[in-house]
Amino acid sequence: MGNKLIGKINFVATNTFNTFKSLPSLYILNFNLMKKSLVFLVFLFALQSNAQDPQLFDNTWYLEKLTINEIDYVTPYLEYVIEETNFQQTPAMLDTGYCDMYGAELEYNTTQDEFTILTVVEMGGPACGLIESIEFNNLYGNFWMDPLILNTVMGYSITNESNYKTLTLTKFNNDKAIYRNQSLGINTLNKKNFSFYPNPVDDFLKIATPPESLHYKIYSLSGQQLKQGDYPETGIDTSSFAPGIYFLNIIHEGESIFIKFIKN
Numbered sequence: 001m002g003n004k005l006i007g008k009i010n011f012v013a014t015n016t017f018n019t020f021k022s023l024p025s026l027y028i029l030n031f032n033l034m035k036k037s038l039v040f041l042v043f044l045f046a047l048q049s050n051a052q053d054p055q056l057f058d059n060t061w062y063l064e065k066l067t068i069n070e071i072d073y074v075t076p077y078l079e080y081v082i083e084e085t086n087f088q089q090t091p092a093m094l095d096t097g098y099c100d101m102y103g104a105e106l107e108y109n110t111t112q113d114e115f116t117i118l119t120v121v122e123m124g125g126p127a128c129g130l131i132e133s134i135e136f137n138n139l140y141g142n143f144w145m146d147p148l149i150l151n152t153v154m155g156y157s158i159t160n161e162s163n164y165k166t167l168t169l170t171k172f173n174n175d176k177a178i179y180r181n182q183s184l185g186i187n188t189l190n191k192k193n194f195s196f197y198p199n200p201v202d203d204f205l206k207i208a209t210p211p212e213s214l215h216y217k218i219y220s221l222s223g224q225q226l227k228q229g230d231y232p233e234t235g236i237d238t239s240s241f242a243p244g245i246y247f248l249n250i251i252h253e254g255e256s257i258f259i260k261f262i263k264n
Helices: 002-021 025-048 131-143
Strands: 062-068 071-074 087-089 095-098 099-109 113-125 153-160 165-170 174-180 204-207 215-220 225-230 242-250 255-263
Touching: 002 071, 095 165, 095 255, 113 131, 113 242
Parallel strands: none
Antiparallel strands: 062 071, 062 174, 087 095, 095 099, 099 113, 113 153, 153 165, 165 174, 215 225, 215 242, 242 255
16 A cells, blocks of 8 residues: 555656656746746845935935025034934934934835934034034934924935035925035044944953043943943943944043944
8 A cells, every 4th residue: 555655656756757848848938937037026126125325325424504494504613523424224223413413213215215213312412612503503403303203204315516425314394404425624533533443342342542531431322321431441341231332422632522333
């Protein structure tokens, strides 16, 4: 009984193989075309799932002006570099600022140049100084800390000028923030003066050749201050931090910068 069953299975398998061999070449060709079409569709879907303009991530952006209720507010000149605006693809987030700094979690659209804002936190920053800078800083803070902005879609466009690029973000109420990929300020304290390593970090985050009297603060992605102090020679101990993204605030001689780092 068992042998007959095995023989029957072998017979069916052989017949199936012979039947496939006897199919007209046109059918076999169509089968191959179907496989290629399926591969192409998978490739196309992969492209659509990552449809953002790569220039958004490849450039560092600096705030040029705001358009609030159809009125333009040009970014006031600062003696130090205006905080950078950087978009990150994975995880989906941005950090931005003028005097104060803000961080936001995003969800990128798979087919359009736009994203949904999930959360926004204020990170603080150096004092603005002049009244006009303080007022502009408040405008920019209101642009991002508006409670109505959460779970709304923000569109963007990137244009190429003669020697720089312009990024325009458009809120749900048609207010706009315009950036360019060139710095609009001058600073003695900037990220190029510091080399941070390692990043990602397992335990100690270090600065190569740090200046004297360097103070630091560390913030979580939610804006909570986790640690502060004078920079130690051994580096900043992050071993007690949970894996994730953090912001390191470096303060030196009244100037301040923020550095984003990842804890393994």
